[in-house]
Amino acid sequence: MPKKIDKAAKKLEIIKHAMRVFAQKGYAKTKMADVALAAKIGKGTIYEYFKSKDEIFNFVFTHFMDSMETIVAKAIFKLTDPVEKIKTIFTSWAAHITSHENDIMEIMLDFWAEAVRKKDDKEIAMIQLDKIYDDFRRIIQSILEEGIRTGSFKKIDAYYTASLILGAMDGMMIQWILNKELFDIKKATEHSIQVFLTGICVD
Amino acid sequence: MPKKIDKAAKKLEIIKHAMRVFAQKGYAKTKMADVALAAKIGKGTIYEYFKSKDEIFNFVFTHFMDSMETIVAKAIFKLTDPVEKIKTIFTSWAAHITSHENDIMEIMLDFWAEAVRKKDDKEIAMIQLDKIYDDFRRIIQSILEEGIRTGSFKKIDAYYTASLILGAMDGMMIQWILNKELFDIKKATEHSIQVFLTGICVD
């Protein structure tokens, strides 16, 4: 009888290696052989777990986004004060994107690019980054609305403020990715919190 | 006079078509044949004007970024009030990215992705998006510093506020690209201006 393999575990193992390679070389330039080499398995073995290169990409994407959501959700879970929640979203996010070794966040650049190209694709249930962004936005929006109700925040437009916050995080990440020496994301984050809160908090 | 075609003009012509195709299909998935078709010239003709697909990309990039800079520079050129300048940066930028037909801004997604991969490339004269971003940041920074001097703005950190403003614009563009129906970039911009100015202006 052959060795019983935990398929799901091995899948995840491959995903993690693939994520790294994608982040480093970009999806388009990554060869299946690169993934195989990184995962220390044979080229053919990958196909025991994934149907295609595209499927790996989708799994990497989902895995990455899930972990992103989990991080933020965990961080704000036990908080009650909306102001603290907004602060924590910034800081936990900054902590997350800098915690990874090997320039892993570079993969977001591919996610954006691929997500847009695949939007109109006939393929089933592909990357739906727009849905994920909408979710993110709504979470922040509801925190802001909570803060407006409790009197912490001014009567600003919660939806667009949420998109501004989300956008600021992404935009700063881009600058950080482009030049990590010139750009101290921790400082940028703290400063952003300050500007935003001054902008939206009741005096 | 010999039949002397204006090389530079034709180059620009090709660039414009290439830009559109890149924006629609993404750089990696765009074939030279696609560019030739779009520019209504022969496949081989492209090589009379550009050495390689990569070179086209670099020209597209430069052209696109130059026009971007020009738009903003022109818009704030005749202004003197730092507050107005900041406002105008937002609005002219928003006007610019929505003015193009055919989803042209999608090309930024490729610029980001390619810029990162090519950072360490041995090749010369490649995309140096980080330099461009640093320029952008410094321009905004100097406006902010000016405003601080004149007493319009609080004594905030001009560098990181600049990066926040720049980041917010990029981040919101991403959300807009991902779902143009859900996201009204005009409204988002106006609202952002309000939040930022409240956050950084002296009461």
Add this chain to the structure above:
Amino acid sequence: MPKKIDKAAKKLEIIKHAMRVFAQKGYAKTKMADVALAAKIGKGTIYEYFKSKDEIFNFVFTHFMDSMETIVAKAIFKLTDPVEKIKTIFTSWAAHITSHENDIMEIMLDFWAEAVRKKDDKEIAMIQLDKIYDDFRRIIQSILEEGIRTGSFKKIDAYYTASLILGAMDGMMIQWILNKELFDIKKATEHSIQVFLTGICVD
């Protein structure tokens, strides 16, 4: 007694399943996994009984041809009249090729194709369909010669008449395989017998 599986029996079991799959999908397009699935055994198990896919093919071939020969041999065994023998060759052959479910005769198409390719192959003990055909031909030939001696048949060329009879059977099988609705092999057989016998029998 140790657990001793009858190797030969299991081999035959696999052969039968392989034959069906080959007939349906064709040899080239049949995967070892298909055979394993059909035989309800593990992929690796096949290799306990056969060295390679090619070896299975050869066994299938031999098994199939043997059974073909047996059918005909059995049918004419107890007959003495050459005319009856010729008739029976036709009818038993027609009965045989229509008796199988699942389009099993389609495998002959692969036998012919493969036999030709492998003729010059260095490999040993490969398909030697030409030998088998020569055997078949000689059997029919000797029946015809017998009939000529006994005065039933005219003094026709026994060798080429045998090849004609054999060829007619194969050729009609092809037409039947190509379109089983349009082609009633029973009727075709009966009619062929009549034409042939009229052609070769002494009035």
Add this chain to the structure above:
Amino acid sequence: MPKKIDKAAKKLEIIKHAMRVFAQKGYAKTKMADVALAAKIGKGTIYEYFKSKDEIFNFVFTHFMDSMETIVAKAIFKLTDPVEKIKTIFTSWAAHITSHENDIMEIMLDFWAEAVRKKDDKEIAMIQLDKIYDDFRRIIQSILEEGIRTGSFKKIDAYYTASLILGAMDGMMIQWILNKELFDIKKATEHSIQVFLTGICVD
């Protein structure tokens, strides 16, 4: 301006080389590189003229069958006597299959095999060997019916006699392909004509 190429002519040129290679190695074992080498063109060039290996096969098939039909049609065109027509079908066919160098008829074995596998294929307008066979059969059938009317032939079943004649030709071709030394197709043909005509002609 580039060299103007007669696409159709070059297609035919490739077809001819492909036919030879298919006949020698069989369709499945033929690599695109083999075809390219035989046609003395680059691997990529093939794809300028054909979409896929399968498409080449279909073109080879059609070309081959068309030329087959043409040969026979031409041969019986100027004849009026049904008996002569039947004779000529045999002889022109025999002349045709032996006239080709390089074992070209071996390709029929692949045609039969592929035609059957592709019968149920979703693909469009693939090989329809059954239709072609039906055509052939009907042509012979109508000659026989003509002969019956004119009193040359007995009142045999024209349809199944036609299929018998067609089948005999194919079946003998198989034997000839399997062993060209043992089998003199000219003699076999002449002898077959004799047997058939004795079988179906009015005394």
Add this chain to the structure above:
DNA sequence: TATGAATGAGTATTCATTCAT
């Protein structure tokens, strides 16, 4: 100058076979 026919390096994917359990 303009072209598109020709090319072959490069790559995702398949599948017969092996082998640890």
Add this chain to the structure above:
DNA sequence: TATGAATGAATACTCATTCAT
């Protein structure tokens, strides 16, 4: 003995680039 997880050789097909006209 039986298995299926692992493998890499093999191959159809793509596409940037070249070059004869």
